[in-house]
Amino acid sequence: MTNISVHRLLDDAFAGIAVTPDVQDLKEEIRANLLDRVAELTAAGVAPDDAAQRAVDELGDVRALVTDATADGGTLAPATPTAAVSNAAAAAAGQRVPVQRRYMLGMIAAVVVLLLAVLPIVSVIALLAGEADALYLPAAAALFLAGPAVGWIVGASLERETPARYGMPRRRALAYGAATAVLVTGVVAGVEAGLLIGRPFSALAVGVPLLVAGGAWLAYLLATQTNRRKPWLLELEREHARAADRFEREPETAARFGIYTVVIWGVTAAAFLAVGSTVGWLWALLPVLLGVATFMLVLARMLFGRPVHGGEQRVRPVP
Amino acid sequence: MQRASEPASAGGADAFAADLLRGHTDTIVLGVLRARDRYGFEIYKAIRDATGGDYEIKEATLYAAYRRLVKDGLVEAYWGDESQGGRRKYYRITDAGRAVYRRNVDAWVVTRSTIDSLLDLKGSR
Numbered sequence: 001m002t003n004i005s006v007h008r009l010l011d012d013a014f015a016g017i018a019v020t021p022d023v024q025d026l027k028e029e030i031r032a033n034l035l036d037r038v039a040e041l042t043a044a045g046v047a048p049d050d051a052a053q054r055a056v057d058e059l060g061d062v063r064a065l066v067t068d069a070t071a072d073g074g075t076l077a078p079a080t081p082t083a084a085v086s087n088a089a090a091a092a093a094g095q096r097v098p099v100q101r102r103y104m105l106g107m108i109a110a111v112v113v114l115l116l117a118v119l120p121i122v123s124v125i126a127l128l129a130g131e132a133d134a135l136y137l138p139a140a141a142a143l144f145l146a147g148p149a150v151g152w153i154v155g156a157s158l159e160r161e162t163p164a165r166y167g168m169p170r171r172r173a174l175a176y177g178a179a180t181a182v183l184v185t186g187v188v189a190g191v192e193a194g195l196l197i198g199r200p201f202s203a204l205a206v207g208v209p210l211l212v213a214g215g216a217w218l219a220y221l222l223a224t225q226t227n228r229r230k231p232w233l234l235e236l237e238r239e240h241a242r243a244a245d246r247f248e249r250e251p252e253t254a255a256r257f258g259i260y261t262v263v264i265w266g267v268t269a270a271a272f273l274a275v276g277s278t279v280g281w282l283w284a285l286l287p288v289l290l291g292v293a294t295f296m297l298v299l300a301r302m303l304f305g306r307p308v309h310g311g312e313q314r315v316r317p318v319p
Numbered sequence: 320m321q322r323a324s325e326p327a328s329a330g331g332a333d334a335f336a337a338d339l340l341r342g343h344t345d346t347i348v349l350g351v352l353r354a355r356d357r358y359g360f361e362i363y364k365a366i367r368d369a370t371g372g373d374y375e376i377k378e379a380t381l382y383a384a385y386r387r388l389v390k391d392g393l394v395e396a397y398w399g400d401e402s403q404g405g406r407r408k409y410y411r412i413t414d415a416g417r418a419v420y421r422r423n424v425d426a427w428v429v430t431r432s433t434i435d436s437l438l439d440l441k442g443s444r
Contacts, residue, residue: 025408026382029359032405033378036360058378065379166418226413231391 005052006034013062023066030059097161106156110149117145143188151181165228172221179217186210246303257302264295337374344376344384346427349393349412349420358399358407359385385410393419 014027034055041051059065120139155177161167168176190207194200227234247254268291276284340347351357351365359381367375388394393416399407412420 028406029408030378030382032401032407033359033363035405040364060377060379065382068379068383161418166415168414169417172414226395226411226415227392228414228418229392230415234390234392 005049006038006055007031009052009056010034013056013059014066017063017066026066034059097163100160103156103160107153110152110156113145113149114153117143117149140192143192144185146188147181147183147185150184151177151179154180164230164233166230168228175217176221179214179221181214182210183214183218186212186214243304253302257298260298260302261295264291264298267291340370340374341376341380343423343427344380345388345393346420346423347376348381348384348388348410349416349423352394352410352412353417353420356409356411358409360407362410388416391415 010027010031014023017023034052037055037058038048038051041054042048046054120135120142124135124139155173158168158176159170159173167173186207186209188207189210190203192203193206194203229237247257268287271287271291272284275287347366348362351362357365359378363375363378363381385394385396388410389396393413395411395413397409397411399409401407
């Protein structure tokens with residue numbers, strides 16, 4: 001049996017290597033690839049057992065492979081923070097991306113178009129209410145410039161590389177821009193038909209389909225969005241995640257925090273009722289405010305304060 | 320990376336070519352993933368086929384490359400839903416990966432012409 005000998009050989013190759021989740025993950029990945037390689041060799045006429053042996057041999061030194069593939073401070077290994085990313089400001093400065101002239105000019109043009117789209121209708125409504133029938137139609141038509149303008153701003157901004165993020169591929173950025181333009185145009189059409197012209201039905205007929213189409217398109221794009229963050233930002237986020245999981249690492253801190261929470265909110269509730277029923281309910285908001293402030297201070301202290309297992313142990317004198 | 324059929328020590332030219340290829344492993348993997356998601360053996364085969372079967376990038380090199388790419392957010396990994404055999408780990412290129420790929424290809428095109436002119440390749444071959 002081909003499969004059995006592959007699995008056995010794989011187990012042999014991994015014998016003596018400490019099984020961490022990372023290593024287990026790698027082993028399963030290698031297993032599927034080995035099976036395919038064996039199938040390929042067998043199809044080429046190699047005897048099944050020989051094929052298995054050859055496929056495993058081709059892996060080379062598995063111990064070195066595991067070291068190479070897992071010892072780079074991957075997501076699961078507790079890596080020490082690298083100096084490069086310990087200081088977010090320094091990291092961002094090292095990634096400075098010059099703003100393109102084309103982007104600047106386009107942005108200014110888009111904002112001007114947006115103002116041209118919105119200002120006429122606003123001024124017509126605000127200044128000439130009732131007697132502006134002649135100006136009304138062009139102003140209402142101009143409002144439709146808003147969709148393309150907003151769409152351009154969205155698309156161009158997404159395509160642009162920033163210190164923290166890579167630029168989005170052009171076609172995808174274009175799709176985001178177009179979807180936003182459709183969505184905004186739907187809103188414009190709906191608002192105009194419904195409120196300004198006073199025909200709610202045409203608002204439904206024109207606005208809602210555009211709104212739904214644009215919304216669905218955006219939802220699809222957002223759901224299929226992949227990572228754009230740069231490595232230094234990812235590393236920074238991993239560091240923050242390590243800092244914030246203190247409650248998982250120190251259950252006793254979490255337990256103390258739970259007790260404090262109950263006490264703080266119990267006292268706050270009592271003070272709220274007492275002040276409210278005697279002085280007045282408006283004044284009762286004061287104890288609530290104090291309660292929130294205390295709670296936040298305690299939370300910050302618990303999460304980022306000195307670790308319990310830190311170097312110095314504070315010993316309190318017994319009274 | 321080494322010659323599939325004979326030992327790596329076969330000749331200096333081979334070592335030179337293998338070094339060049341290996342130096343671009345990450346970009347090559349990103350390029351292979353550009354069209355669609357693939358799993359390890361598919362990637363390995365695509366590279367092997369593209370070199371006409373002359374070279375293969377060592378699997379250890381590839382596994383380390385996947386790891387690095389995932390960590391840097393250039394590629395996402397997910398397990399397939401095969402019902403039999405081993406479950407395959409698929410890799411998908413991210414927008415960040417596409418940006419880095421594009422940048423590396425641009426750099427390569429520039430470098431290639433620089434090296435070509437430094438080696439005085441055009442005309443004097």
